[in-house]
Amino acid sequence: MTIGEIGEFALIDRIRKLLPLPGEDVVVGIGDDVAVLKADAERVWLATCDVQVEGSHFLRAAIDPVDLGHKALAVNLSDVASAGGRPRFALVSLGLPRDLDLAFIEGLYEGLRAEAEPLGVDIVGGNISSVRHGLFIDIFLLGEAPRDEVVLRSGARPGDRILVTGSLGDAAAGVALLLDPSLEMEAAYASRARVRRDRPSPRVREGRLIGAAKTATAMIDLSDGLAGDLGHLCEKSAVSARIFASALPVEAANRTFSASAKGDEWHLALHGGEDYELLFTSPPDKAGRLAEEIRKATGLRVTEIGEILEAGQAPEFVLPDGKTVGFGGGGWDHFSIVKGRVER
Amino acid sequence: MTIGEIGEFALIDRIRKLLPLPGEDVVVGIGDDVAVLKADAERVWLATCDVQVEGSHFLRAAIDPVDLGHKALAVNLSDVASAGGRPRFALVSLGLPRDLDLAFIEGLYEGLRAEAEPLGVDIVGGNISSVRHGLFIDIFLLGEAPRDEVVLRSGARPGDRILVTGSLGDAAAGVALLLDPSLEMEAAYASRARVRRDRPSPRVREGRLIGAAKTATAMIDLSDGLAGDLGHLCEKSAVSARIFASALPVEAANRTFSASAKGDEWHLALHGGEDYELLFTSPPDKAGRLAEEIRKATGLRVTEIGEILEAGQAPEFVLPDGKTVGFGGGGWDHFSIVKGRVER
Numbered sequence: 001m002t003i004g005e006i007g008e009f010a011l012i013d014r015i016r017k018l019l020p021l022p023g024e025d026v027v028v029g030i031g032d033d034v035a036v037l038k039a040d041a042e043r044v045w046l047a048t049c050d051v052q053v054e055g056s057h058f059l060r061a062a063i064d065p066v067d068l069g070h071k072a073l074a075v076n077l078s079d080v081a082s083a084g085g086r087p088r089f090a091l092v093s094l095g096l097p098r099d100l101d102l103a104f105i106e107g108l109y110e111g112l113r114a115e116a117e118p119l120g121v122d123i124v125g126g127n128i129s130s131v132r133h134g135l136f137i138d139i140f141l142l143g144e145a146p147r148d149e150v151v152l153r154s155g156a157r158p159g160d161r162i163l164v165t166g167s168l169g170d171a172a173a174g175v176a177l178l179l180d181p182s183l184e185m186e187a188a189y190a191s192r193a194r195v196r197r198d199r200p201s202p203r204v205r206e207g208r209l210i211g212a213a214k215t216a217t218a219m220i221d222l223s224d225g226l227a228g229d230l231g232h233l234c235e236k237s238a239v240s241a242r243i244f245a246s247a248l249p250v251e252a253a254n255r256t257f258s259a260s261a262k263g264d265e266w267h268l269a270l271h272g273g274e275d276y277e278l279l280f281t282s283p284p285d286k287a288g289r290l291a292e293e294i295r296k297a298t299g300l301r302v303t304e305i306g307e308i309l310e311a312g313q314a315p316e317f318v319l320p321d322g323k324t325v326g327f328g329g330g331g332w333d334h335f336s337i338v339k340g341r342v343e344r
Numbered sequence: 345m346t347i348g349e350i351g352e353f354a355l356i357d358r359i360r361k362l363l364p365l366p367g368e369d370v371v372v373g374i375g376d377d378v379a380v381l382k383a384d385a386e387r388v389w390l391a392t393c394d395v396q397v398e399g400s401h402f403l404r405a406a407i408d409p410v411d412l413g414h415k416a417l418a419v420n421l422s423d424v425a426s427a428g429g430r431p432r433f434a435l436v437s438l439g440l441p442r443d444l445d446l447a448f449i450e451g452l453y454e455g456l457r458a459e460a461e462p463l464g465v466d467i468v469g470g471n472i473s474s475v476r477h478g479l480f481i482d483i484f485l486l487g488e489a490p491r492d493e494v495v496l497r498s499g500a501r502p503g504d505r506i507l508v509t510g511s512l513g514d515a516a517a518g519v520a521l522l523l524d525p526s527l528e529m530e531a532a533y534a535s536r537a538r539v540r541r542d543r544p545s546p547r548v549r550e551g552r553l554i555g556a557a558k559t560a561t562a563m564i565d566l567s568d569g570l571a572g573d574l575g576h577l578c579e580k581s582a583v584s585a586r587i588f589a590s591a592l593p594v595e596a597a598n599r600t601f602s603a604s605a606k607g608d609e610w611h612l613a614l615h616g617g618e619d620y621e622l623l624f625t626s627p628p629d630k631a632g633r634l635a636e637e638i639r640k641a642t643g644l645r646v647t648e649i650g651e652i653l654e655a656g657q658a659p660e661f662v663l664p665d666g667k668t669v670g671f672g673g674g675g676w677d678h679f680s681i682v683k684g685r686v687e688r
Contacts, residue, residue, distance in 0.1 A: 140484035
């Protein structure tokens with residue numbers, strides 16, 4: 001049987017079973033956005049890695065290396081943010097073809113530096129290997145947090161409100177434009193969508209605020225799309241969820257585009273990947289205040305979009321007319337998964 | 345200008361200049377075997393990464409995936425050992441073609457587990473990405489050590505003795521056999537050389553003992569060959585070195601093979617890579633005792649092979665007849681570098 005046939009989530013399950021139980025200093029091992037490792041009595045380290053591979057994540061001829069540098073680090077920053085952590089140290093592992101132009105590397109590091117420096121993240125080492133095909137940039141990021149401020153995927157409880165930062169579906173709209181430039185999109189929105197695609201903004205400040213508030217019960221970053229990542233959060237928390245379409249922070253231009261390109265005005269918001277917003281849950285008496293705190297401190301929109309249901313209930317997507325449907329199929333198994341991008 | 349034209353060390357220098365100076369919690373950044381990061385007042389974290397790429401480091405058809413798992417982790421364990429640290433946590437970043445057989449992954453993790461478990465190293469997470477060409481396994485390893493027991497490349501002083509664990513040139517003899525099975529090698533030695541090539545033994549216990557003894561002034565692991573790695577150590581310590589051929593721990597069968605295959609009986613010992621032994625320095629009044637302590641505790645051979653010279657002196661390789669030559673060219677610039685395997 002091949003990797004492609006078994007599927008990536010089943011593969012990860014197999015791998016988990018091949019490994020022994022971790023030691024006592026591993027607070028959280030395989031299965032969340034980050035590994036959580038005991039640093040001392042009060043603090044933990046958060047460790048994660050994510051790679052950008054030519055041909056799978058980007059096309060060399062189409063990407064600006066500065067954007068690639070930004071993005072390669074941003075996707076990792078987003079993972080640390082989604083646990084409520086402060087990113088600290090990065091290692092950069094590069095696989096480079098020997099005929100690569102030096103200017104590409106200089107652009108790449110310009111992007112990495114621009115992403116790291118404002119957050120106080122130090123690039124402390126790495127590795128360079130030659131590859132024949134398929135340039136890659138693999139980043140290992142270490143963050144830290146007070147142990148009692150770490151927010152995992154697994155703490156959501158029935159009744160909790162579901163909140164999300166920023167807006168949804170923009171990066172996917174940008175990707176759709178890249179794949180088919182003839183698609184019609186409102187010009188001002190198209191330029192915003194392209195920026196969201198090429199320069200994701202990991203919500204690092206927001207993640208720290210959410211952790212420090214100690215009123216969020218679960219959190220995940222949106223890399224695979226709202227439906228898929230909400231599915232991960234619900235699975236880890238052993239709960240279900242209801243989302244209200246009318247509450248989703250989606251631009252009108254995105255809905256129009258989604259309806260014409262995908263046949264459904266909510267498709268990009270639900271199934272479009274790489275928004276790198278934070279999706280989190282909080283009890284009903286605390287959610288409003290938490291959202292307001294983040295808004296005030298950062299200026300970023302925070303929206304309540306639904307609520308957590310008991311485990312046995314079917315996941316619900318409530319349309320503006322009150323009709324309830326599933327998420328593009330009706331069950332977690334149908335949640336969209338971006339190929340080649342699987343969290344462990 | 346391309347990466348291949350500028351060369352990898354010059355590329356790393358360029359990269360270093362593109363980055364800002366690291367913050368105060370970075371004890372050692374780019375340029376040693378590991379990054380050294382402040383954990384608390386007494387302890388540091390040691391962070392490193394190294395990748396095995398199909399086509400550059402191994403051929404998929406020729407390698408046993410169990411061996412690949414062992415080796416992928418071993419090369420990282422060796423880096424932490426070479427700083428005197430205790431390896432603790434690993435993340436595994438995999439780039440996998442979709443047609444890869446599941447049995448390959450199971451073998452890979454069998455090797456990873458066998459390498460990790462006896463040392464108490466936890467595999468705590470990672471990432472899986474699909475690749476079109478060129479399977480890779482990239483490992484990020486975190487170790488720890490008391491801050492005053494970390495041994496860097498940079499502390500060697502003139503007069504210090506140079507010591508090495510184990511034996512030299514065996515892995516390279518194994519690689520030569522792989523590339524040309526028709527080469528003549530004594531049968532018993534050939535089988536030892538193959539094991540050293542396929543299952544390197546990172547000197548983790550020895551590294552911890554050397555760190556804890558606090559009498560070593562500098563250390564590096566031998567991945568690029570004695571000449572090259574001694575060159576790195578001398579460069580970082582701003583010193584030179586003299587090595588005595590007659591003292592080198594090289595099996596007679598290796599010298600015979602090296603003479604016939606490479607035209608020089610010392611070639612594999614000096615320039616063969618991937619031995620993953622530890623090369624370290626210690627003041628003359630402490631070196632003998634340090635070597636004896638390691639031998640007694642681990643049973644592994646430790647050999648004094650030379651001494652550190654002042655910076656201005658030419659590096660010397662003293663042949664058994666007393667004649668002094670350089671290391672295959674006479675200067676550090678001619679030290680051999682294994683392509684595609686560059687430490688940062």
